[in-house]
Amino acid sequence: MSITASGWSNKTGTVDRSCNCGSWKQHWIKYAAKPWPANCSVKGCSNSPTLGAHVQNPNVDGERIVPICDSCNGLSGTFDLKGEITLPSANKSKTCG
Ligand SMILES: [Zn+2]
Numbered sequence: 172m173s174i175t176a177s178g179w180s181n182k183t184g185t186v187d188r189s190c191n192c193g194s195w196k197q198h199w200i201k202y203a204a205k206p207w208p209a210n211c212s213v214k215g216c217s218n219s220p221t222l223g224a225h226v227q228n229p230n231v232d233g234e235r236i237v238p239i240c241d242s243c244n245g246l247s248g249t250f251d252l253k254g255e256i257t258l259p260s261a262n263k264s265k266t267c268g
């Protein structure tokens with residue numbers, strides 16, 4: 172999956188969303204098929220990621236889930252992600268729905 176790492180933003184108003192995986196963290200682990208990372212996905216951030224956040228990018232089709240820390244989950248505006256991060260779709264009809 173080669174997806175741009177720049178120009179992402181948090182999708183707001185998603186706190187009430189849930190999926191069949193139990194949590195968006197579990198959703199990421201399942202569909203990224205990787206262990207939960209030690210560090211937040213936002214470039215330059217080395218905090219531990221605590222949740223799977225909904226993010227969006229004007230150049231990418233659909234919303235994605237990324238492991239992110241509480242602090243970065245509150246970012247407004249755009250931010251860059253670390254280049255190696257995997258971004259499973261948040262679209263339940265394509266994943267766990
Ligand atoms: Zn899910």
Ligand SMILES: [Zn+2]
Pocket residue numbers: 211212213216217218239240241242243244
């Ligand atoms: Zn962070």
